Amino acid sequence: MATIFSKNKGRSAAIMDLSVSIFVVIIMIMIVIPLPAVMLDFLLILNLALSFTILLLTLFTKSVLEFSSFPTVLLITTMFRLGLNISSTRLILTVGSAGDVIATFANLVTGNNIIVGAVIFLIIFIIQMIVVTSGSSRVSEVSARFSLDAMPGKQMSIDSDLASGLISEEDAKNRRKDLERETQFYGAMDGASKFVKGDATASIIITIINLIGGILIFTVQNGMGVMEALNQFGKLTIGDGLVSQIPSLLISIASGILVTRSGNAKSFGSSLVPELFSTAKVLFILSGIMLVFSFVPGFPFFLFFMIATAAGAAGYLVNESNQKENNRLAQEERATIAAKRTERHRNHENTIVPHQIDAIAIEIGYGLIEIADETKDENIMNQVLVIRKQFAQELGILLGPIRIRDNLQLGSNEYVIKIKGNEQAKNELFMDKALLLMPDGESVPVKGITAKEPAFGLDALWIETSDRELADLHGLTVVDPLTVMVTHLKETIRQHSHELLGRQEVQALLEGLKEKYNVVVDELIPDVLRLGEVQKVLQNLLKEQIPITDMVTILETLADYGTTVKDSELLTEYVRQALKQTIVQPHLDDTRTLHVVTVHPDAEEMISQSIQKSSAGSIPVLQGDVINHLFDQVKSIHSHLERQGIPHVLLVSPKNRPALRNLLAYNFPELAILSLNEVPNEIAITAEGMVDKVN
DSSP: OHHHHHHHHHHHHHHHHHHHHHHHHHHHHHHHSOOOHHHHHHHHHHHHHHHHHHHHHHHHOSSGGGGTTHHHHHHHHHHHHHHHHHHHHHHHHHHSOOOHHHHHHHHHHHTTOHHHHHHHHHHHHHIIIIIIIHHHHHHHHHHHHHHHHHHHHHHHHHHHHHHHTSSOHHHHHHHHHHHHHHHHHHHHHHHHHHHHHHHHHHHHHHHHHHHHHHHHHHHHTSOOOHHHHHHHHHHHHHHHHHHHHHHHHHHHHHHHHHHTOOSOSSOHHHHHHHHHSOOHHHHHHHHHHHHHHHTSTTSOHHHHHHHHHHHHHHHHHHHHHHHHHHHHHHHHHHHHHHHHHHHHHHHHHHHSOTTOOOSEEEEEOGGGGGGGOTTSSSOHHHHHHHHHHHHHHHTOOOOOOEEEEEOTTSOTTEEEEEETTEEEEEEEOOTTEEEEEOOTTOOOSSOOEEEEETTTTEEEEEEEGGGHHHHHHTTOEEEOHHHHHHHHHHHHHHHTGGGGOOHHHHHHHHHHHHHHHHHHHHHHTTTTSOHHHHHHHHHHHHHTTOOOOOHHHHHHHHHHHTTTOOOHHHHHHHHHHHTHHHHHGGGBOTTSEEEEEEEOHHHHHHHHHTEEOOTTOOEEOOOHHHHHHHHHHHHHHHHHHHHHTOOOEEEEOTTTHHHHHHHHTTTOTTOOEEEGGGSOTTSEEEEEEEEOOOO
């Protein structure tokens, strides 16, 4: 069966090749041998039909590759028209007639006024020569240039898709072949468009020859009057020119349509109508404009009003269609989101261990559901990815997935942040408002709902989004609800980062280091310290917001001291001293000066003598009035420096630092406590106050 089909296909191709060859030979014969008027009429009609066929074909073509033979067709049809021009000229100059087709065209266009026919002929010539042919030629030239310039990039794209497995070897071969054909097409069109321009020029020359030659021959040789000859040959000349120019114009338009097609895989009509009449606003505006014109004195009211009504009705129908389409897309989108959510929950249920608690979770009220809408560019899901990356870069910890779920027991606008199943933060958001941070001691030009910024406890107002521009003009800080939640989440995670660093996370960090620093990891664990002991040191660092990004230095320090020291608190102090550049950096001012609050030597001595060890770490055991006096002085100095905007730390002796940190951490969590050994020698120090001794 396949053999028979192959033979039939080959026979058909041979017949088509022979037919085209015969047609080209006939064109050459037409130039030399005179044709009778009947044959000329048939060939003129055939030329007109062929031109319409080519024009319609270009309108329905989806790609230039579907009509890649067009440049050659352009040459053949041009030669065919020139052959017909020569044959008609021979008949006009010899017998004073050129058949019924030319005579009918002449009578239809000129009627009783030869000047009208001449003007129409010239207009058609100008349209073809200056507008269509010139534009098509320029587009062909530019398309050929850009097609050649883009060829290396397209070739690389094909190679890339093939290498990544997106396409097969056969697909790549076909795409390369199509790319080569497309480039050849635009290159051929760049030259073939000159045929049309030359054809138009030759047609006007032949027309002038017909007019002048016919008048001279029949007035001089046949004794015809000048006006009679002008009237007869003027009509014949115009008819001949129109019969030649109209098919030429059709093919010129087809050429322009083909080379100006964009890269969409649709026919001209199927892409034009949706693009031209798909915007209801445009149709409504058009209806209004036409309606206004209908009332202008002198304009035909009915015609303008009819078009205005049609445009308005079309706009209404398009608007209804767009709304239905939007509703359909929204339903499909919701269905897709629901399917993804169901799949995600199913995967989550399959992978999670029974009774396992999420390390980090956010629960939201039903009024905040849109903040987790994955179809929007700004959503909490995208921000979670950014947060995990930031903590990996800034603190050096690898956060696990952050679960986000709705909780109908919460208020509509409430959310809760949980760490290991325990509620650590709670706040309220208004999705239709923005949060204005209140400047200290200043009034604001807008009204709103009094609130507290949840991450840092600043006074704030929930204002309408329409007032945001006014607040921005006054230099006030305004943040959107999503940013409020994200900032709150980041600060909550930062405060509890030490709780999120378990043995599994430490093991993952060490595995990541082994590729480049396997020596220090293998030396430390398990020969010097156990994994749990390393975890305790890292947790102690994170409690005081010390990043563990420099794991190599941390592990080398633990390897140096771990053979003789097993106390995690003391090991932490040794690591802190090794990380002193990292520790002191956030507390320097613009001049790289460290502002410190010191403790009186007598108070230092008293604290040193009262330190006791416990399972929770070192702590000074002092009288209640002594502790109150210490707290009051620290609070007074700390608040004073904060109001002045001076970054500062509490600088104490290395021996007392862990104990003082444990004592002050609850009341002053944001106050950094450094030891003298943690300040590099090159850092300038400025004393801003002193905690006095207790009398």
